[in-house]
Amino acid sequence: MREVLPLAKRMLAENGEFYPYGGITKLDGSIVHVGAREEDTDHPTPTTLVKILRKEFQAQAANQEIExxxxxxxxxxxxxxETEKVDAIQVNLDHKGHYSVEVLFPYLIADGAVTYRTPFAQEGDYSIFGTKENAQAT
Structure with missing residues (x-):
């Protein structure tokens, strides 16, 4: 997470927004930053980009190419x-050891600076490497 989060903060400070992106840890421990592109448009929808990244990571996980x-x-x-909705950076982390978590970093932007509020986490959906049940069975 420490490898991928700084880009989001920088893009928010510079542009007030960012397109979804990702990162992988290869089996040798190296980290690769990954972008996504929606064909035939210069203005992709964030939901589509997340789906593209998820599908690519699922394929790499199935081929045992990533950790x-x-x-x-x-x-x-x-x-x-809290009762009000706020902007947040969400980082979905998945590991081949059947670990899945969503970490959320609520933020405020003021005078071009991004300030994080108290982050929180919740269980992920295990959509990349397999289900929670698979983790409990091993």
């Missing part, structure tokens, strides 16, 4: 114990 992956995107969420 872990992260997908980073901007969301509007309601933090725990």
């Amino acid at each position: 872990a992956c992260a997908i980073v995107f901007d969301v509007l969420i309601r933090p725990p114990n």
Whole structure:
């Protein structure tokens, strides 16, 4: 996560937004940043880009080419114990050891600076390497 999160913060500070992107950890431990592109458009939808990244990472996981992956995107969420929705960076992390978590970093942008509020995490959907049940069976 520490490898992929800084780009989102920088893009928010510079542009006030960013397109979804990701990163993988290869089997040799090297980290590769990954972008996505929607064909035939210069203005892709974030949802489509997340789906493209997820599909690519699922294929690499199925071929046993990666150890872990992260997908980073901007969301509007309601933090725990709050009533109002806020902007947040969401980082979906998945590991071949059947670990899946969504880490959310609520943020504010003021005078071109991004300030994080209290982050929080929740269980992920295990969509890259397999289900939670697979993890419990091993």
